[in-house]
Amino acid sequence: MNKAYIADRAVRVILLFAALLSIIIVFMIGLFIFKESLPAFREVGATSLILGSTWRPSQEQYGILTMIVGSLLVTVGAIVLGVPLALGAAILLAEIAPGRVRGIIRPAVELLAGIPSVVYGLFGMVVLVPFIRAVIPVKGNFGFGLLSASMVLAIMILPTITNIAEDAIRAVPKEYKEGSFALGSTHLQTIVHTILPAARSGIVAAIILGIGRAIGETMAMIMVIGNAVEFPLPLNANPLTLFLRSARTLTGNIAVEINYATGIHASALFATGVVLFILIIIVNSTARILVRGEHYG
Amino acid sequence: MDNQETNASFSRRLFSLQHVVDETPIIAETPRASIGSQEAIVRKQLTQKIVFGLFWLTGLLAVAVLIGVVGYLLVQGAQVISLDFLLTPPQGGLEGKGGISTTIITTLYLVILTIAIATPLGVGAAVYLVEYAGEMHGRRGLVPVLVSIARLGVETLAGVPSIIFGLFGYVLFVLYMRFGFSLLAASLSGACLILPVIIRTSEEALKSVPKSYREGSLALGTTQLQMIWTVVLPAALPGIITGIVLSVGRVFSETAVFYVTLGGSYRIPTSLLSGGRTMALHVYYLAMDTRAFDKAMGTAAILILIIIIINAIINYITHRVSVSLGR
Amino acid sequence: MSHNGNIKLQIDNYSLFYGDFQALKDINVAFEANKITSIIGPSGCGKSTFIRSFNRMNDLISSVRVQGRIVLDGENIFDLDPVDLRRRVGMVFQKPNPFPKSIFDNVAYGPRMHGVRDRGRLTEIVESSLRSAALWDEVKDKLDKSGLALSGGQQQRLCIARALAVEPELILMDEPASALDPIATLHIEELIQILKEHYTIVIVTHNMQQAARASDYTAFFMMNEDRSGSLVEYGPTEKVFTNPHDKRTEDYITGRFG
Numbered sequence: 001m002n003k004a005y006i007a008d009r010a011v012r013v014i015l016l017f018a019a020l021l022s023i024i025i026v027f028m029i030g031l032f033i034f035k036e037s038l039p040a041f042r043e044v045g046a047t048s049l050i051l052g053s054t055w056r057p058s059q060e061q062y063g064i065l066t067m068i069v070g071s072l073l074v075t076v077g078a079i080v081l082g083v084p085l086a087l088g089a090a091i092l093l094a095e096i097a098p099g100r101v102r103g104i105i106r107p108a109v110e111l112l113a114g115i116p117s118v119v120y121g122l123f124g125m126v127v128l129v130p131f132i133r134a135v136i137p138v139k140g141n142f143g144f145g146l147l148s149a150s151m152v153l154a155i156m157i158l159p160t161i162t163n164i165a166e167d168a169i170r171a172v173p174k175e176y177k178e179g180s181f182a183l184g185s186t187h188l189q190t191i192v193h194t195i196l197p198a199a200r201s202g203i204v205a206a207i208i209l210g211i212g213r214a215i216g217e218t219m220a221m222i223m224v225i226g227n228a229v230e231f232p233l234p235l236n237a238n239p240l241t242l243f244l245r246s247a248r249t250l251t252g253n254i255a256v257e258i259n260y261a262t263g264i265h266a267s268a269l270f271a272t273g274v275v276l277f278i279l280i281i282i283v284n285s286t287a288r289i290l291v292r293g294e295h296y297g
Numbered sequence: 298m299d300n301q302e303t304n305a306s307f308s309r310r311l312f313s314l315q316h317v318v319d320e321t322p323i324i325a326e327t328p329r330a331s332i333g334s335q336e337a338i339v340r341k342q343l344t345q346k347i348v349f350g351l352f353w354l355t356g357l358l359a360v361a362v363l364i365g366v367v368g369y370l371l372v373q374g375a376q377v378i379s380l381d382f383l384l385t386p387p388q389g390g391l392e393g394k395g396g397i398s399t400t401i402i403t404t405l406y407l408v409i410l411t412i413a414i415a416t417p418l419g420v421g422a423a424v425y426l427v428e429y430a431g432e433m434h435g436r437r438g439l440v441p442v443l444v445s446i447a448r449l450g451v452e453t454l455a456g457v458p459s460i461i462f463g464l465f466g467y468v469l470f471v472l473y474m475r476f477g478f479s480l481l482a483a484s485l486s487g488a489c490l491i492l493p494v495i496i497r498t499s500e501e502a503l504k505s506v507p508k509s510y511r512e513g514s515l516a517l518g519t520t521q522l523q524m525i526w527t528v529v530l531p532a533a534l535p536g537i538i539t540g541i542v543l544s545v546g547r548v549f550s551e552t553a554v555f556y557v558t559l560g561g562s563y564r565i566p567t568s569l570l571s572g573g574r575t576m577a578l579h580v581y582y583l584a585m586d587t588r589a590f591d592k593a594m595g596t597a598a599i600l601i602l603i604i605i606i607i608n609a610i611i612n613y614i615t616h617r618v619s620v621s622l623g624r
Numbered sequence: 625m626s627h628n629g630n631i632k633l634q635i636d637n638y639s640l641f642y643g644d645f646q647a648l649k650d651i652n653v654a655f656e657a658n659k660i661t662s663i664i665g666p667s668g669c670g671k672s673t674f675i676r677s678f679n680r681m682n683d684l685i686s687s688v689r690v691q692g693r694i695v696l697d698g699e700n701i702f703d704l705d706p707v708d709l710r711r712r713v714g715m716v717f718q719k720p721n722p723f724p725k726s727i728f729d730n731v732a733y734g735p736r737m738h739g740v741r742d743r744g745r746l747t748e749i750v751e752s753s754l755r756s757a758a759l760w761d762e763v764k765d766k767l768d769k770s771g772l773a774l775s776g777g778q779q780q781r782l783c784i785a786r787a788l789a790v791e792p793e794l795i796l797m798d799e800p801a802s803a804l805d806p807i808a809t810l811h812i813e814e815l816i817q818i819l820k821e822h823y824t825i826v827i828v829t830h831n832m833q834q835a836a837r838a839s840d841y842t843a844f845f846m847m848n849e850d851r852s853g854s855l856v857e858y859g860p861t862e863k864v865f866t867n868p869h870d871k872r873t874e875d876y877i878t879g880r881f882g
Binding site: 004005007008011012014015016018019020021022023024025026028029032033036084085087088089091092093096097101104105107108109110111112114115116117118119120121122123125126127155158162186187188189212215216217218219222223251254255258259269270273276277280281283284 | 348351352353356358360362366370417419421422426429430446447449450451453456457458459460463465492520521549551553556577580593594600601604607612
């Protein structure tokens with residue numbers, strides 16, 4: 001019998017190690033990327049790295065502010081375009097659409113979620129970019145830029161937000177709904193005043209997850225955003241033309257240059273990774289706290 | 298949805314009652330008669346019609362986007378797809394000559410390797426978290442703390458973006474461990490990426506195995522390990538397989554992590570240390586380095602078809618599981 | 625307590641705690657071999673917890689503490705290997721729980737786990753266990769069909785066959801017929817009568833008529849004021865039901881309270 005117990009004990013230890021592997025990997029990722037970024041932080045200095053607006057490796061200028069702004073702008077654009085659509089679709093699927101229609105739309109949305117990012121990037125390049133160039137006749141608008149990138153990103157985060165938000169809405173106990181109806185509210189009023197507030201933290205978590213995905217997207221961005229290192233400024237008097245500018249994201253910065261970068265240049269790219277990593281952790285922690293808060297509320 | 302029917306008729310019934318209440322002189326006339334007045338009701342219903350129309354618009358827009366993206370690429374891509382396209386290797390150059398045969402092979406190698414690495418580790422972790430760690434609840438000491446840390450790790454890992462896995466793999470596997478741009482480096486990096494997916498889906502699958510199975514097995518005098526291996530895992534298998542199929546889809550779709558660890562060669566990989574190019578990466582390279590947008594769309598079309606098939610497989614498995622449980 | 629035969633299971637000053645809460649208080653009783661003992665009493669007084677002590681299934685709950693001894697054929701079960709104990713002491717649960725495997729694999733499961741590999745031997749064991757459980761004739765042509773496809777009563781007999789296949793000495797049954805219809809219940813009761821020839825059986829039941837007609841000895845449990853459970857009375861079934869010592873027993877049996 002002892003042999004069976006030794007086997008049981010051994011398996012337990014092995015499996016515990018397997019379970020710990022994830023946190024070990026997280027640590028190693030943090031460790032290695034941080035370690036590689038240290039030369040850049042030391043030589044260039046954290047402030048001038050993070051707040052510097054000139055990125056010109058050939059002249060040893062390593063400021064990533066432009067990229068931070070680029071990432072933020074494109075994320076904001078994606079949120080503005082994508083969230084209303086996603087929430088509308090979520091409400092539709094959860095509350096309004098009859099079963100058969102839902103049976104068509106929901107799988108369609110799930111399919112969207114699985115499509116490779118390069119495919120969206122390709123679509124952006126081949127359809128959206130020429131479209132933007134043609135439809136908005138502003139000088140300096142080549143189609144590649146923040147607007148195209150925002151649109152592509154919006155399409156990419158749409159399924160994520162829709163699916164999770166829909167689940168959150170469906171999870172609202174039907175007693176709340178019935179209480180609202182019993183007071184003579186319309187369906188719309190019930191949705192706006194009872195259901196959505198009750199599903200609030202789940203919806204917010206969905207949006208934050210979408211933001212996380214948006215900040216982390218790389219390849220599709222590279223394909224449509226232009227990858228210019230200049231600070232994006234409006235093209236003319238209209239401030240919105242800012243979005244017609246070509247820009248570069250933190251993720252794009254890493255991917256575009258890593259294959260041939262060496263020395264401090266490479267280190268600066270890892271520093272870009274550190275900034276990105278920290279940004280994502282902040283976003284995810286916020287999401288987790290908000291979702292947990294739901295259980296007490 | 299049944300939901301729908303009862304709510305609509307509920308509202309209708311309420312409104313008819315409201316009408317009666319308004320007309321009845323028993324309730325003294327209050328200056329607040331506008332609460333239940335006919336105009337307010339009509340206004341509310343009109344607003345609802347408009348807003349619901351907007352909701353329908355968004356839903357249809359989502360479908361339209363899908364049709365737009367998928368349909369356009371499928372249609373354009375189909376023109377390029379032929380047996381030749383699938384079976385000849387790419388030949389490079391600005392015109393993007395050749396087909397995609399080597400990329401298909403590289404992709405398959407990568408999928409197999411990545412899944413082979415991640416599955417035992419992921420399922421093992423899930424087994425621990427569900428079967429062994431449950432006893433830790435409320436206990437004190439080192440191991441329960443480790444368990445909480447382990448869970449935190451899985452959550453965090455799930456949120457790390459693909460490019461960071463790429464950077465990590467580049468530093469650790471490509472440079473440090475001197476694997477170079479290779480299938481090995483790429484699959485190890487990819488395994489880190491899909492590990493949380495496998496852990497989560499396996500956990501769900503294991504949790505859904507009824508407690509009575511476990512008790513039945515233990516009451517016959519089996520060890521916990523025997524119970525897990527012979528009763529729990531087989532019962533959880535469909536869910537676990539779903540997680541694996543999901544991960545296969547991820548490996549097909551992922552680009553950033555492989556971009557930085559696989560290199561860009563379009564030759565057939567001859568060993569674990571050979572580099573290569575997945576189909577998804579090939580789309581990227583064609584689009585950025587050549588003028589062959591048509592071939593890019595062809596490759597994209599094939600990728601889309603593969604994802605559609607994978608989705609169908611997952612739906613099939615989930616459907617069959619819920620049917621058998623419903624009995 | 626008068627016993628005519630051997631004592632199979634002896635319980636000495638046994639108490640059980642869930643953390644700080646005492647669920648069982650100072651139980652002293654002995655069960656005779658090859659007899660059927662039923663344990664009756666109102667809900668919540670710890671009957672299930674009690675019999676789950678005999679095969680140490682309570683070990684699976686981390687907050688459980690026990691005091692006292694439970695002696696099986698002269699050995700304290702807490703000194704034995706729990707896995708082996710559970711082979712010697714079988715259990716049939718309230719809700720039938722066949723594995724999602726074939727009928728054959730359900731019954732062969734126990735022997736396989738304990739090392740029997742030979743297909744011929746396994747087939748023998750499966751057949752004899754199914755015969756002992758009065759299920760053989762109904763399933764002999766569909767041994768490879770899923771155990772879940774059987775009716776409730778058949779599933780429970782399958783679980784009994786599965787328990788018999790590992791050749792236990794003592795069989796515990798926790799309200800085995802409560803989830804079944806009256807006819808299936810009757811089958812189970814008949815089966816238990818036949819089984820006692822080779823096995824010692826302890827059965828928890830809510831159904832007093834069942835206890836009265838089917839068992840040799842009866843133990844009556846009740847909940848004390850502090851919500852722990854204790855043994856109130858134990859004796860030959862006929863005596864407990866017609867001439868009980870304790871007034872509380874009499875009250876319960878005559879239905880003065882639930």
